[in-house]
Amino acid sequence: MSSSDKFRRxxxxxxxxxxxxxxxxxxxxxxxxxxxxLWNAVKRLEPLNPAFVSVTYGAGGSTRERTHRxxxxxxxxxxxxxxxxxxCVGASRExxxxxxxxxxxxxxxxIVALRGDPQEGIGAIYKPHPQGYAYAGDLVAGIHRIxxxxxxxxxxxxxxxxxxxDWQTEIDNLKRKIDAGATRAITQYFxxxxxxxxFLEKVRAAGITIPVVPGILxxxxxxxxxxxxxKCGTSIPHWLAHRFSGLDEDAETRKLVASAVAxxxxxDLVDRGVTxxxxxxxxxxxxxxxxCRMLGLVPAPVEQQAA
Ligand code: FAD
Numbered sequence: 492m493s494s495s496d497k498f499r500r501x502x503x504x505x506x507x508x509x510x511x512x513x514x515x516x517x518x519x520x521x522x523x524x525x526x527x528x529l530w531n532a533v534k535r536l537e538p539l540n541p542a543f544v545s546v547t548y549g550a551g552g553s554t555r556e557r558t559h560r561x562x563x564x565x566x567x568x569x570x571x572x573x574x575x576x577x578x579c580v581g582a583s584r585e586x587x588x589x590x591x592x593x594x595x596x597x598x599x600x601x602i603v604a605l606r607g608d609p610q611e612g613i614g615a616i617y618k619p620h621p622q623g624y625a626y627a628g629d630l631v632a633g634i635h636r637i638x639x640x641x642x643x644x645x646x647x648x649x650x651x652x653x654x655x656x657d658w659q660t661e662i663d664n665l666k667r668k669i670d671a672g673a674t675r676a677i678t679q680y681f682x683x684x685x686x687x688x689x690f691l692e693k694v695r696a697a698g699i700t701i702p703v704v705p706g707i708l709x710x711x712x713x714x715x716x717x718x719x720x721x722k723c724g725t726s727i728p729h730w731l732a733h734r735f736s737g738l739d740e741d742a743e744t745r746k747l748v749a750s751a752v753a754x755x756x757x758x759d760l761v762d763r764g765v766t767x768x769x770x771x772x773x774x775x776x777x778x779x780x781x782x783c784r785m786l787g788l789v790p791a792p793v794e795q796q797a798a
Pocket of ligand 1: 546547548549550551576577578603604605606607608626627628645646647652653654655656660661664677678679680706
């Protein structure tokens with residue numbers, strides 16, 4: 492493919508643009524300032540008409556009310572289709588079931604079902620709540636029992652979940668979640684597309700056919716990303732560290748590099764046949780907007796948005 496062919500694929504409004512689906516992840520804000528930043532990002536990303544947006548659930552269930560409030564406001568004030576994240580940690584089945592029912596009453600029809608990390612933090616030994624759902628697979632089954640019309644997405648790990656002893660355990664777990672009713676997997680973020688492709692081959696070889704949507708993290712802060720990646724099992728390639736080296740005091744160049752890195756990643760994934768992307772926005776819009784533009788996605792004209 493010549494480079495001009497490659498770029499023509501992403502011309503505004505052409506067919507290839509309509510083949511790309513995006514979704515955006517946000518987290519519930521803690522402070523008024525963070526609240527303003529979240530809603531600014533939501534409003535700027537809304538015109539890209541994402542397939543859905545999702546709102547995370549704080550570690551240990553710490554944001555239950557805030558997640559609910561954020562999802563509620565999205566339903567009330569936007570045209571977006573919100574998915575609420577829900578974890579098993581720190582709550583009984585009855586309590587979780589109540590949360591599922593309240594989302595259903597609110598009109599939410601999509602939950603991202605997760606086990607969650609131990610309340611003591613990532614790396615601590617996970618102990619299920621004695622009366623709770625133990626793992627994500629159990630939670631998916633619970634959601635389907637209570638709300639059979641709820642769409643359920645689950646996690647997947649191109650570099651394996653740190654607690655899975657081997658690939659068989661990892662893939663068996665993903666299968667269990669699908670057998671319980673999950674219809675989409677969203678991956679942990681990764682920076683090496685070969686790892687994603689190899690993972691996808693393993694998933695398909697195991698007979699799993701549901702969409703596996705790559706989670707893309709535009710890097711807002713490289714230091715924080717390194718620390719979190721070490722905990723959650725995402726590897727940082729040498730070339731990536733090299734690109735960000737020496738930029739600690741240079742926010743402007745950092746942002747340009749972050750945009751270039753993520754654009755390069757998604758365009759390479761498109762070349763490998765990927766059509767759906769989930770962006771970890773960190774409640775910011777600039778990088779995600781720029782990357783979506785490179786995917787050919789631009790806001791619809793105002794008159795079309797209203798129609
Ligand atoms: P599971 O799929 O249940 O698997 C976790 C581990 O347990 C795996 O190693 C699996 O092999 C093992 N396992 C599964 N079943 C059993 C069993 N029956 N017996 C023994 N071992 C078993 N965290 C939050 O707190 N809030 C969020 O909003 C959030 N959103 C996320 C969104 C995405 C897309 C991703 C990828 C992760 C998210 N996380 C979130 C992080 C997630 O909660 C952690 O990675 C957590 O450690 C695992 O959750 P899981 O749903 O992947 O667990």
